[in-house]
Amino acid sequence: MKKKKNNVVIIGGGIIGSLLALILGLNGFKVSIIDRQKKENFFFKSQSVKSYALNEGSCRLLSILGIWDIVKKNSQPITKILLQQGSSISSIQPFELKFTTDLKKSDHIFNMVEEIYLKKAIIEKIDECSNIEYLYSSKVIEQKIDNFSTKLVIDNGQILNSDLVVASDGYPSSSAKEAKIKYFDNNYNQSSIVGIFEHKIPHDSEAIQIFLPSGPLAILPLPGNRSSFVWTMKNNDANRIFKLSDLLFLKELNTALQNKRGKIEFESKRNMFPISLAFSKRLVKEKFVIIGDTAHKIHPIAGQGLNLGIRDVAALAEVLILSRRLGEDIGSSLVLDKYSKWRSWDVLSIVFFTDFTNKFFSNENYLKKFSSGIIFKLLNNSNTIKKYLMKEASGLSGDIPKLLKGENI
Numbered sequence: 239m240k241k242k243k244n245n246v247v248i249i250g251g252g253i254i255g256s257l258l259a260l261i262l263g264l265n266g267f268k269v270s271i272i273d274r275q276k277k278e279n280f281f282f283k284s285q286s287v288k289s290y291a292l293n294e295g296s297c298r299l300l301s302i303l304g305i306w307d308i309v310k311k312n313s314q315p316i317t318k319i320l321l322q323q324g325s326s327i328s329s330i331q332p333f334e335l336k337f338t339t340d341l342k343k344s345d346h347i348f349n350m351v352e353e354i355y356l357k358k359a360i361i362e363k364i365d366e367c368s369n370i371e372y373l374y375s376s377k378v379i380e381q382k383i384d385n386f387s388t389k390l391v392i393d394n395g396q397i398l399n400s401d402l403v404v405a406s407d408g409y410p411s412s413s414a415k416e417a418k419i420k421y422f423d424n425n426y427n428q429s430s431i432v433g434i435f436e437h438k439i440p441h442d443s444e445a446i447q448i449f450l451p452s453g454p455l456a457i458l459p460l461p462g463n464r465s466s467f468v469w470t471m472k473n474n475d476a477n478r479i480f481k482l483s484d485l486l487f488l489k490e491l492n493t494a495l496q497n498k499r500g501k502i503e504f505e506s507k508r509n510m511f512p513i514s515l516a517f518s519k520r521l522v523k524e525k526f527v528i529i530g531d532t533a534h535k536i537h538p539i540a541g542q543g544l545n546l547g548i549r550d551v552a553a554l555a556e557v558l559i560l561s562r563r564l565g566e567d568i569g570s571s572l573v574l575d576k577y578s579k580w581r582s583w584d585v586l587s588i589v590f591f592t593d594f595t596n597k598f599f600s601n602e603n604y605l606k607k608f609s610s611g612i613i614f615k616l617l618n619n620s621n622t623i624k625k626y627l628m629k630e631a632s633g634l635s636g637d638i639p640k641l642l643k644g645e646n647i
């Protein structure tokens with residue numbers, strides 16, 4: 239059997255695992271990254287209909303890696319957000335909450351990027367980095383990690399030893415399960431239907447979120463007269479609507495969207511994702527660390543999951559690179575606890591924020607209590623609160639890692 243000693247082995251080569259591999263590889267670490275998917279899967283448009291609202295911090299990290307230069311031409315800034323209540327209770331006052339920025343100051347709130355372009359650009363950069371070995375179509379069949387060593391056996395017979403194993407294989411994660419990481423979880427009994435459509439009325443860089451009783455509908459602008467939708471609803475409704483013909487589906491979507499974009503037509507196929515909440519009780523063990531969705535799978539209501547994972551990547555990379563420069567053991571709990579302490583508060587606050595927002599807005603009873611819309615009028619009239627919320631959403635508040643400031647480590 240072929241044996242290889244790395245500094246770091248990453249299980250799961252989604253966007254999060256791949257970004258970490260790239261940063262570490264560019265900083266002199268020997269990295270192996272393992273993903274069960276074929277390389278071609280990352281390049282097929284039909285495999286990927288998701289789009290991401292990337293905040294300012296995430297875009298800065300991508301810029302430092304030279305990825306933003308590649309994806310920028312296919313990105314779409316969001317300069318306005320319209321939050322709207324859609325309710326079946328007639329006594330509830332409809333509310334609208336508007337966030338706007340001045341595009342001339344290049345002061346966008348988010349940047350929309352389609353998953354396919356982002357993954358392609360990351361893989362292009364990984365291919366150029368000789369410190370990274372990407373094992374596609376591969377799975378770990380044996381995982382042994384203790385205080386002194388790590389050993390992963392891959393299904394092609396290869397044995398990988400390393401100073402540290404990082405799990406970024408999403409949720410549920412077989413590597414975290416093997417490492418006996420426990421989770422708090424909650425099934426929302428909701429699914430999101432996702433896709434891309436073309437429309438008649440230009441979006442004018444505006445994102446719309448309509449809070450329907452069964453769950454939120456987000457319409458997110460893409461380059462051209464195109465938008466991505468994330469339509470979250472109870473599982474029963476989602477299963478029924480997902481099975482409709484394109485014509486009937488688009489009719490229902492346009493009704494929910496109140497015809498705000500005029501005539502709409504599908505550009506992509508649609509996909510459905512089950513929605514649940516899961517966050518791990520710990521982020522690290524000796525020689526083992528979890529990042530991205532493996533550590534926290536959250537509701538897509540605020541488009542924060544990937545951004546949160548990118549903050550994990552930035553923090554972990556900074557801790558590992560600085561510790562290695564000091565000659566410390568990067569797999570020791572002394573080093574890994576720094577990452578855990580740095581990330582815990584941000585993770586918990588986003589977990590609770592998204593959970594609360596979904597429960598609050600997807601519930602007619604809650605809405606009844608707030609039918610006067612006073613809170614939203616207050617928010618609408620307070621630029622200070624709006625500015626605060628936009629700063630929080632930008633991923634630039636608190637003690638942020640260097641890469642999110644656009645600085646090298």
Ligand SMILES: Cc1cc2nc3c(=O)[nH]c(=O)nc-3n(C[C@H](O)[C@H](O)[C@H](O)COP(=O)(O)OP(=O)(O)OC[C@H]3O[C@@H](n4cnc5c(N)ncnc54)[C@H](O)[C@@H]3O)c2cc1C
Binds near residue numbers: 254532
């Ligand atoms: C409908 C929807 C819309 C969203 N919109 C946004 C948004 O606008 N903005 C935002 O920030 N976030 C958004 N998110 C969240 C975002 O999709 C996730 O947070 C992000 O994709 C997590 O990336 P990841 O790399 O951690 O995990 P994943 O994307 O789950 O990647 C895991 C990788 O591990 C591989 N893998 C799994 N098991 C194994 C195994 N045993 N061995 C080897 N490889 C394995 C998989 O093939 C995959 O490549 C959305 C989520 C949903 C569901």
